[in-house]
Amino acid sequence: AQQSNVTIFGVLDVGVQRIKNGSKTLNLESIDGLQTSRLGFRGTEQLGGGLSASFHLEGAIGPDTGAGGDWRRRATVSLASKDAGELRLGRDYTPTFWNISRFNAFGTNGVGAASNLVYGFDGASGTAKTVIRSDNSVGYFLPDGLGGVYGQAMVAAGEGSTGRYVGARLGYAGNGLDVALGLSETTNTLAGDKFKVFNLGGSYAVGALKLLGLVHNSKQTTREQKNYVIGAHYNVGSGIIRVSHVNAHSRNTANGEDYTGKLFAVGYVHQLSKRTSLYTTLSKVNNSKTGRFLIPGGSAIALGDDSNGIEAGIYHSF
Amino acid sequence: AQQSNVTIFGVLDVGVQRIKNGSKTLNLESIDGLQTSRLGFRGTEQLGGGLSASFHLEGAIGPDTGAGGDWRRRATVSLASKDAGELRLGRDYTPTFWNISRFNAFGTNGVGAASNLVYGFDGASGTAKTVIRSDNSVGYFLPDGLGGVYGQAMVAAGEGSTGRYVGARLGYAGNGLDVALGLSETTNTLAGDKFKVFNLGGSYAVGALKLLGLVHNSKQTTREQKNYVIGAHYNVGSGIIRVSHVNAHSRNTANGEDYTGKLFAVGYVHQLSKRTSLYTTLSKVNNSKTGRFLIPGGSAIALGDDSNGIEAGIYHSF
Amino acid sequence: AQQSNVTIFGVLDVGVQRIKNGSKTLNLESIDGLQTSRLGFRGTEQLGGGLSASFHLEGAIGPDTGAGGDWRRRATVSLASKDAGELRLGRDYTPTFWNISRFNAFGTNGVGAASNLVYGFDGASGTAKTVIRSDNSVGYFLPDGLGGVYGQAMVAAGEGSTGRYVGARLGYAGNGLDVALGLSETTNTLAGDKFKVFNLGGSYAVGALKLLGLVHNSKQTTREQKNYVIGAHYNVGSGIIRVSHVNAHSRNTANGEDYTGKLFAVGYVHQLSKRTSLYTTLSKVNNSKTGRFLIPGGSAIALGDDSNGIEAGIYHSF
Numbered sequence: 001a002q003q004s005n006v007t008i009f010g011v012l013d014v015g016v017q018r019i020k021n022g023s024k025t026l027n028l029e030s031i032d033g034l035q036t037s038r039l040g041f042r043g044t045e046q047l048g049g050g051l052s053a054s055f056h057l058e059g060a061i062g063p064d065t066g067a068g069g070d071w072r073r074r075a076t077v078s079l080a081s082k083d084a085g086e087l088r089l090g091r092d093y094t095p096t097f098w099n100i101s102r103f104n105a106f107g108t109n110g111v112g113a114a115s116n117l118v119y120g121f122d123g124a125s126g127t128a129k130t131v132i133r134s135d136n137s138v139g140y141f142l143p144d145g146l147g148g149v150y151g152q153a154m155v156a157a158g159e160g161s162t163g164r165y166v167g168a169r170l171g172y173a174g175n176g177l178d179v180a181l182g183l184s185e186t187t188n189t190l191a192g193d194k195f196k197v198f199n200l201g202g203s204y205a206v207g208a209l210k211l212l213g214l215v216h217n218s219k220q221t222t223r224e225q226k227n228y229v230i231g232a233h234y235n236v237g238s239g240i241i242r243v244s245h246v247n248a249h250s251r252n253t254a255n256g257e258d259y260t261g262k263l264f265a266v267g268y269v270h271q272l273s274k275r276t277s278l279y280t281t282l283s284k285v286n287n288s289k290t291g292r293f294l295i296p297g298g299s300a301i302a303l304g305d306d307s308n309g310i311e312a313g314i315y316h317s318f
Numbered sequence: 319a320q321q322s323n324v325t326i327f328g329v330l331d332v333g334v335q336r337i338k339n340g341s342k343t344l345n346l347e348s349i350d351g352l353q354t355s356r357l358g359f360r361g362t363e364q365l366g367g368g369l370s371a372s373f374h375l376e377g378a379i380g381p382d383t384g385a386g387g388d389w390r391r392r393a394t395v396s397l398a399s400k401d402a403g404e405l406r407l408g409r410d411y412t413p414t415f416w417n418i419s420r421f422n423a424f425g426t427n428g429v430g431a432a433s434n435l436v437y438g439f440d441g442a443s444g445t446a447k448t449v450i451r452s453d454n455s456v457g458y459f460l461p462d463g464l465g466g467v468y469g470q471a472m473v474a475a476g477e478g479s480t481g482r483y484v485g486a487r488l489g490y491a492g493n494g495l496d497v498a499l500g501l502s503e504t505t506n507t508l509a510g511d512k513f514k515v516f517n518l519g520g521s522y523a524v525g526a527l528k529l530l531g532l533v534h535n536s537k538q539t540t541r542e543q544k545n546y547v548i549g550a551h552y553n554v555g556s557g558i559i560r561v562s563h564v565n566a567h568s569r570n571t572a573n574g575e576d577y578t579g580k581l582f583a584v585g586y587v588h589q590l591s592k593r594t595s596l597y598t599t600l601s602k603v604n605n606s607k608t609g610r611f612l613i614p615g616g617s618a619i620a621l622g623d624d625s626n627g628i629e630a631g632i633y634h635s636f
Numbered sequence: 637a638q639q640s641n642v643t644i645f646g647v648l649d650v651g652v653q654r655i656k657n658g659s660k661t662l663n664l665e666s667i668d669g670l671q672t673s674r675l676g677f678r679g680t681e682q683l684g685g686g687l688s689a690s691f692h693l694e695g696a697i698g699p700d701t702g703a704g705g706d707w708r709r710r711a712t713v714s715l716a717s718k719d720a721g722e723l724r725l726g727r728d729y730t731p732t733f734w735n736i737s738r739f740n741a742f743g744t745n746g747v748g749a750a751s752n753l754v755y756g757f758d759g760a761s762g763t764a765k766t767v768i769r770s771d772n773s774v775g776y777f778l779p780d781g782l783g784g785v786y787g788q789a790m791v792a793a794g795e796g797s798t799g800r801y802v803g804a805r806l807g808y809a810g811n812g813l814d815v816a817l818g819l820s821e822t823t824n825t826l827a828g829d830k831f832k833v834f835n836l837g838g839s840y841a842v843g844a845l846k847l848l849g850l851v852h853n854s855k856q857t858t859r860e861q862k863n864y865v866i867g868a869h870y871n872v873g874s875g876i877i878r879v880s881h882v883n884a885h886s887r888n889t890a891n892g893e894d895y896t897g898k899l900f901a902v903g904y905v906h907q908l909s910k911r912t913s914l915y916t917t918l919s920k921v922n923n924s925k926t927g928r929f930l931i932p933g934g935s936a937i938a939l940g941d942d943s944n945g946i947e948a949g950i951y952h953s954f
Contacts, residue, residue, distance in 0.1 A: 005593075006328075006636055014713050016793075026795065029725065029726075029774075029795070039693065041328070047591055047594060053591075053634045054634070055634055055636060057357065057379065057381075059386070059387075061711060062711070063707070063711035063712060063713065063725070064772050065771045066727040068695070069386065069706050071379060071381070075379060075382075075383075076381060079596075089332035089333070089381070090381035091384040136346070156347075157347055160617070272683050273681060275689070318679050324644045324646075359644065359646070365908050371908065371911070373646075373648040375697065375699075387704065387706075388703055388704050389704045390702030391702070393700075394648070395699065407950060408648070408665075453665075474665075475663050478662050478935070
């Protein structure tokens with residue numbers, strides 16, 4: 001009886017991967033070539049009058065080692081109204097994350113993901129806790145039925161430490177077009193320094209082709225990173241060809257650091273069903289003389305070295 | 319097929335909270351204003367002849383950060399007979415816990431919970447591992463059908479360390495009245511010191527009103543804490559008004575410590591459905607000159623300072 | 637809807653246990669007397685043409701303390717064909733593990749398990765990470781319909797550390813007979829030392845009796861352990877009597893260590909249903925003069941001391 005309230009869902013995505021940084025090659029088992037492996041539970045209760053309550057618990061899984069156990073992908077409770085929108089509390093994706101995910105040909109997963117470069121500064125994700133998700137958040141989502149306009153805003157408590165976040169995203173989707181703007185500010189040191197993100201992305205689908213583009217800038221005191229991303233999906237039968245190019249430029253006026261990384265990636269996804277795919281991706285990161293961008297998972301990289309990755313895997317969702 | 323053996327259940331309870339200890343205020347996201355956020359699995363197999371086997375796995379969730387993964391709320395297997403009662407093995411609530419939970423207007427959750435003061439000594443829960451639950455336990459529960467009498471007993475192994483527990487609870491429920499007595503002894507240091515708990519609680523429901531009361535004493539060597547709690551629930555339409563008062567008195571004859579804390583709490587729960595509620599609670603702890611009782615989650619408290627808490631949240635169960 | 641893709645399954649197995657090593661006795665709550673307590677999720681998607689995709693997530697639970705949260709028993713995604721066999725990626729059991737599990741009267745659980753002695757060297761499991769399972773594995777399983785022949789092979793990446801595994805198992809099952817051979821090699825130090833396992837086991841069922849036997853040898857540089865195991869199951873009504881004898885011989889030519897341990901175990905399983913049993917097991921390990929084999933969980937053992945274990949518990953699966 002009670003069980004009907006709950007949907008179990010997840011992804012197991014495991015592949016084999018080879019990362020070459022400079023001259024050092026490492027063979028790995030990958031766990032998120034197409035999407036991050038995960039397990040989740042969710043459900044919605046209709047309360048009448050267009051009002052509903054819902055919950056969502058979702059945690060990452062590392063099928064290479066059997067890791068898992070938390071719900072740090074998302075752990076939220078919501079109260080939603082058809083007309084007034086959704087109030088959502090808990091750990092959730094930040095509004096500014098979604099443009100990175102939605103408007104890149106490889107999303108944020110695998111060797112070809114633009115996020116390998118654009119997260120935070122310097123290819124190092126986690127500069128701010130809120131690059132992808134935020135703890136202690138209170139979010140608001142616009143309702144459907146606004147003529148294609150969608151949007152969300154989030155505030156998150158720092159709880160006496162860093163991580164106080166304020167951000168929003170506003171977009172429009174219709175007639176094959178999808179564009180959105182994101183803005184945020186995070187208190188990123190105990191001294192109160194602000195980590196600021198601005199991004200603007202879009203996609204346009206016409207026939208078998210979908211074009212994607214993103215501008216993503218992040219900034220904190222003397223450091224700044226500007227990223228430009230373009231990509232495309234092309235449907236061929238039950239498959240999708242994916243290509244992406246990223247240009248990331250990192251500067252720090254305090255120490256004169258100034259370098260660029262360029263990522264080129266191409267991949268193919270073969271859909272065995274709606275739930276199951278085989279895929280392969282090839283990706284290359286070229287650094288400028290002092291650059292240190294890389295595809296994560298491999299050996300340490302020396303300044304200016306290139307980073308190369310190739311992977312093939314099985315994606316299965318449930 | 320096999321799935322029908324298992325019920326998935328849980329709670330997501332997230333709110334916003336402000337704790338003021340002395341002059342220091344902290345804003346927080348709370349995760350257990352009404353009940354602790356949790357995920358669980360349970361099931362029962364009928365074995366014939368009134369005999370059944372069952373299991374219960376339940377773990378706390380921290381939706382503010384996505385924490386979770388263990389089953390430390392309860393992890394038990396049971397063999398039960400309609401006539402002879404239930405044998406239960408694993409990690410479980412101690413018998414002496416239940417009076418704290420059942421006979422307080424705010425249960426053991428949120429800023430208004432009497433447990434903020436009565437657990438262990440000195441407002442510090444965890445003085446003994448067995449204040450709430452015990453590892454390595456073997457429990458026995460009386461069967462139904464004893465004319466309103468209920469009861470349970472537990473022994474738990476220390477496994478060569480501390481935590482050896484022996485305790486029991488005996489009660490009577492009928493005609494709106496519910497009273498129960500609890501007693502326990504825990505080996506609480508490697509030297510063999512005993513942590514002893516005695517409590518006696520009750521509730522009486524008449525019309526829309528329910529009165530609750532508890533005496534809870536804990537003792538170890540030279541330390542002792544005595545607590546008196548009174549409270550009430552009052553149903554108004556689809557809501558419940560809750561009020562509670564706690565008087566906690568801590569003494570240590572070894573160093574002359576002797577202080578008192580008083581908690582006053584009032585709250586309102588608005589039920590949107592059986593599964594979903596909105597709630598708010600206001601709570602104040604007044605310490606005597608050297609007291610250090612507090613509502614947990616805020617800044618450190620100075621001796622004699624007051625502790626104030628207010629919270630509002632969404633409770634959703636599944 | 638989506639939920640029908642997923643089967644929830646698990647085991648809660650909790651008992652009371654007494655381990656006596658030398659003269660030191662310890663009382664414990666056990667969590668795997670018959671099978672390891674666990675929770676899992678699995679599902680299979682038919683892709684047409686005899687092809688299927690499936691996933692399996694399974695993690696151990698410690699109901700004595702409520703431990704849990706990972707999926708380190710097994711976390712795999714598979715693509716399988718009725719004719720060509722199964723490709724399986726993720727963390728999984730090694731091929732060489734299965735002979736230890738299948739051809740011992742007590743499997744690998746409880747005080748009577750042969751694995752208490754045969755794992756790794758010197759009764760110490762974990763000498764190599766791959767004694768039971770392997771991270772980062774790619775496995776292949778022969779299809780059904782090969783006239784009783786079954787088999788599997790696995791390679792696992794070391795990912796720049798130890799744990800690179802290559803192994804296989806080949807067997808035949810039919811007419812009450814089941815025999816299988818296992819072989820593996822694991823890179824077990826950063827210097828490249830090889831941990832090698834060879835085992836050959838079998839069982840033969842005739843009427844109410846099943847006989848089981850195993851030879852299991854492991855070797856690394858100067859260390860070697862040879863194990864012989866024999867055992868039997870005898871069905872009596874809804875119960876099974878189990879007996880086992882293990883002879884383990886450990887040698888290290890580098891330091892002259894040379895000792896033997898013998899395990900004798902007898903137990904009874906009473907099946908209340910297909911899903912639920914009560915059981916008890918008695919086990920004794922006798923060491924030669926410098927031996928240090930033991931039943932795990934008790935106090936430390938002195939060279940040459942005996943180790944004794946007795947346990948009784950409830951097993952419930954779902």
